[in-house]
Amino acid sequence: MPIDLVKPPKRHTLAPAKQRILDTADRLFYEEGIRAVGIDRLIAASTVTKATFYKHYGSKDRLIVEYIAYRHLQVAELVEEAAQATDDPEQLLREIAQIQTQFISAAGFRGCPFLNAASEFTDAAHPVRRAVEQHREWFHDIVETLLRAIGHPLPGDAADDLMLARDGAMSGGYAGDSIAANAGLLRMYERVIAAATEREAA
Incomplete structure (x- = not known):
């Protein structure tokens, strides 16, 4: 299912x-x-x-918010498609990691669109910043839910770790070596997953 x-x-x-x-x-x-x-x-x-x-x-401001929502929609649809293809939360975590690495490896990649947008709007109360925050909370909630499902002892903290690893890979993949950034991101996912599976086996 x-x-x-x-x-x-x-x-x-x-x-x-x-x-x-x-x-x-x-x-x-x-x-x-x-x-x-x-x-x-x-x-x-x-x-x-x-x-x-x-x-x-x-107005342009309204279009910018719609742009952020459109970017969120595209990511959410990819995650939903992956979720519909498996009933294994561990496998879905790995699929989400692969979605991120594919984005970093894509032609024309120039970093995370959400981080890029946030960097252009310094007011944390601006609608663009709120839209970015909502996307990040959505992603964090999904990862935390999956980590809890595989028995991670600290799913919220581990989701924080994966969020920061994702941010770093997106930035490093654009500014530096995308292959190294992707490899580092995948290693972090495997370490976080191992912390849950090793606990289950103990």
Whole structure:
């Protein structure tokens, strides 16, 4: 039976122009930085009018929040797909690690989109920072749930460790050697899993 985790947000069908703007923002914000991409650039690259842009999103700030939500949706759908393919929480943890390493190894990788977005908004109360925080809490909760399911003695602390390992691999994989970053991340997952399985065997 597949593992039951928090379901990803429902993917809604958007009007073609609205989806095109979101897809353009998804690409440009990640590739060039959120503040570096202005509204006029987004409008031109999306091939929409200014009126259409404001009709669908109203402001750049609203589009930025939608971009973070869209990035979250993409990650959540990958995790859900992996969860539906196994009933073994240990295997799912390893699948989640593989999802992360595949992202780091992908062409055009330039770091974690959520950390990148957070670094551009210094106000912790800003909606973008809150959206990033919600994504990170979602990820932490999933990892903690799986670690608890395999009998880890400190699932919350271990989830913190894996979150920090993921952050480090994302940053190091962009700024340095992606192969080394991925190897380090996978080693950390294996160490955390071993701490649970060794306790079960004792």
